[in-house]
Every structure is written in structure tokens, then in C-alpha cells.
Amino acid sequence: MSDSRLSGSTARTDLRTGPRDVVVIGGGVAGLVAARECARIGLRVTLLEAADAVGGAVASHTVGGLTLDSGAESFAVRAGAVADFVASLGLTEQIVMPNSAGAWLCLPGEGREAGAAVSVPLPRGGVLGIPSSPLAADVRAVIGWGGAWRAYLDRLMPVLKIGREHNLGELVQKRMGRRVLERLVDPVAAGVYSAPATDLEVDVVAPGLNSALTTTGSLSGAVLALIGNKPAGSAGSAVGGLRGGMSTMVTALVAELAHYGVESVTDARVQALERSGTDEEPTWTVTIAPPAAQPPAAQPPTAQPPTAQLVDDADLLSTLTARFVIVATSNRPALDLVAPLSDELATLTELDWPEPTAVELATVVIDAPSLDAHQRGTGVLVAAATPGISAKALTHVSAKWDWVAEAAGPGRHVLRLSYGRAGEPGSTEILSDAEFQALALHDAARILGVPLEKAAVVGFARTPWHGALSPATIGARERVHAVREVLADVEGLELTGAWLSGVGLAAVIPDALAAAGRIRHAALGMPSTE
Known part of the structure; x- marks a missing residue:
């Protein structure tokens, strides 16, 4: 695999001495966003990334002479959160929409086509593959007349369950039948969440569906209510x-960090986090693993321009001190770092993480x-x-x-x-x-x-x-809530990342902004607005 990396993050021996206001651990999009948000108000920020480049899942590589996304290649347009953030980076004119041709499904053949693979367009006007109109021609092309009539029975079935539905797959099969589940919803769930629909939490993957189900009395009616009066776009067009690729956002973010004086340090795996200082003026000590202990990068590099001032201090630095720490890694490294801090944080590692x-x-x-x-x-x-x-x-x-x-x-x-x-x-x-x-x-x-x-x-x-690790699976919301609840009692420490916020930039960016916002308010001595 080739890459389009540009040289230049700060070397460990070039770090400035003295305490920081904020240390951000993890240089994926969540970490970059949080570091920028803190640095914009003048806080002294150092960002530490274990891999040899920042960007995480938003990366690029060169294949056949073309610079292409090697990770995330799009963002959900819901709520405009990503578009607003991209605008703040000056990239609004770079935003593009996909071809309107829409997505297709590839399914096991049936009848005379048994043993073969057949392809059909993914129906329009649905949510995660759940159709709003089960008898529509494009739905019948996928599940046949028999499956369509079974799905239509949803309109005639009363909503008997008291309380909320949790399991998306069970809900779909109960209301619309096995064919809708296996030939429509499961392929979409696997493509978006890498999980079958029976593993997914309804309120996480389809917010508002439970309430709409109670109000409308049917699953297809609930889907129609969520879609509203908007014309049905091509499947996969939202x-x-x-x-130039989503990695251009990372390139712009890295340039912003340089502009605000953030030290961005790669090949710096944090091995320990300790609370120090006094109760009145708590500080954090961040210990970086020796260079020889650095594991090989598990993710591909991202194009990035030079990032920070280089200061000659060859003795530095196995430890850093800071008033605040934001941990923006994946779940296991994050939990391993915070577990030694208290018995309450240690219990988070014992939750049923998949x-x-x-x-x-x-x-x-x-x-x-x-x-x-x-x-x-x-x-x-x-x-x-x-x-x-x-x-x-x-x-x-x-x-x-x-x-x-x-x-x-x-x-x-x-x-x-x-x-x-x-x-x-x-x-x-x-x-x-x-x-x-x-x-x-x-x-x-x-x-x-x-x-x-x-x-x-x-x-x-x-x-x-x-x-x-998707926070969309059954039980994940409770695990995330437990993390947030325990963390709320730890001053000066924030956790963020896709394992907490949800899949995709539309979830990751707002969560990172919120985490940084709480640090900003604490640093300025202001009460949090959340």
C-alpha cells in the first residue's frame, strides 16, 4: 500500500518543556477536533498519537496513480454538523454530493436462480432498509409479492408491547417478516455497522422510531413519519x-493545529496516566512509552503538512504534565489508561464489552x-x-x-x-x-x-x-452511559471517540466538540453549559 504522507510532526525530542494546559491522547479525528477547539482560545495543547501519522479512520493512499480515501469516504448530512465544521475549516466549496444513481443489493437467488447471486436496486423511501411502502414495486422486486403482503400485515397488527423496542432485527421480523429482515435490513446493517440487525439497538440506529411506532401504530408508518414529506431520494444518497477525499479535512485540521501552536507528536504511545497536584490545583502526569516499546502502526498514514515548532531539548520527554487531559483513543486503550485512576473507573473494564x-x-x-x-x-x-x-x-x-x-x-x-x-x-x-x-x-x-x-x-x-467497536449494538448505550456517569465525577478528564459517540463523522465531531467545550469552560473558570 502506498500513501500520500507529507513529513513533519513534532519529534519527541523536540517537545517544549513545562506544563501544558491540555494533553490530547489520540490523533484520530476526535482528537484533532478536540485539540483545535481547546487551542482556539489560547490554551497550550499537546496532542500525542501512537501511530506514525494522525487522522485515524480518515486517511488516504495512492493507488494506480490516484489519491483516494483509504478509510471514511463520506459523511452523513443529517443535522448539518459535519458541513458546519467543514465550513469552519474553509472547505465549504469542496463539499460534493454523490451520484444520484443510488445503491443496489446483491442477494441469494431463489427459484430458478437458486445457487446464484442476483442484484436489484435498494428501494427508496426507507430507513435502514425498512420500507415505508411495503407494496411498492422496488420493494416487491427484492422480497416478492409474498414477502410484500407479509410486510403489509404490519399495517394491520396492533402495537401490543408496552415500553420501547430494543432489538432492531427482532422488531423488523415481528412486524414485517423474515424476508424484509434478511433481504433488506440485514444487508444495510452489515454495510453500515458491520453487524446483523439483531445486534443493533433501535434507539441508537434509528432515533425516534420507537416514538413514531407508538404514534402511528405500524413500523412502515413510523418509517414514513421519520422520512416526513421529503421526496424519496436515491438509496444511499443522504x-x-x-x-479530493475526506482526508483533505485532516490536512486542514493539522494546518489549523500548527496555526494555533499545538504540538502534534506521532509515534508517542501513552502508557500511563496519573492524577497529581493538589485538590485545589489538580494536574495530570502523562507517561509516554520508550521509543523501543512503540508497536507498529495499526492504521494507514494520512497526508499531513508540517505541524509544529521544533525546540531542541534532547533530554525530553518521557512524561508531560497538564491541567486537563482528553483521551480520544479507541475503547480498550482508553479504558486501560483510566482504570488505575479509581475503583469506579476500573469497573468500566469489567463491563460486557464485545x-x-x-x-x-x-x-x-x-x-x-x-x-x-x-x-x-x-x-x-x-x-x-x-x-x-x-x-x-x-x-x-x-x-x-x-x-x-x-x-x-x-x-x-x-x-x-x-x-x-x-x-x-x-x-x-x-x-x-x-x-x-x-x-x-x-x-x-x-x-x-x-x-x-x-x-x-x-x-x-x-x-x-x-x-x-460500534456503540450501536444491544447493551452499548448502557455501557456508554456508565462511562459518562463515572467520568462526570473526575475533574479535568474527558473521553471521546466513535466508541462513545456513535459511528461516523456526524456523531464523532459533535461529541469531540462537546468534550473540548467542557474543558474550555473549566479552564476559563466558567460553569459548563451542558
């Missing part, structure tokens, strides 16, 4: 992106004029147990984003396939690069319905993502 899902992406750049017609829209979600296909999703990147198509040129296409489902071992980890490329090419040909030759491939990259 997202935006940035021309194993994270291992996901691996395959990016293929290929000369294939046969794909110019975009036969499968902007991408395809693959149902589990679809014959002959291991991938759970395919994004036709050059069909989805005009800027990628322009960069690639006529007849050249960018495909990205995703592997890894919750509860299953990483099936691609044991494959060599050549074997993984062959698998991706085979799956892409099956999903898109056109032959794709190895000789036509002009670039290939694999991107593993480990440690992803």
Missing part, C-alpha cells in the same frame, strides 16, 4: 463528501470500459450467504464521486470492497496480497455482473482496520 469487528478494505483501480454504464449504481450491499461472494459491500467509487471519475479518466474505474462481519474471524487476514486481489476481483465481477481481468488492474491496495 451523504456528502469532499473533493469483541471489535476486524474489517479489511480492498481498493482496485482497473481499466474496464464495460463499467462505464454504472450498471449497479454507486455501490452494492451484499446479503450474508450470497453464493460465491465473500465481500459484504462494494463501493463503485468512480461512479459515486465525479471528482474521482475525472481524475481516473474514461474507462478507468475505482472499486472498493469491504470484508468482515461481526462475530466472524477476519477471513482475509491470512491471504497474501495476490490472493486478496484475486478474491476482490472475483467478488467485484460477481457483484457487478461483468467479467474483470487481472491484466486490466492498474493498482491495488489493502487496508486493515482493527479495534472498531
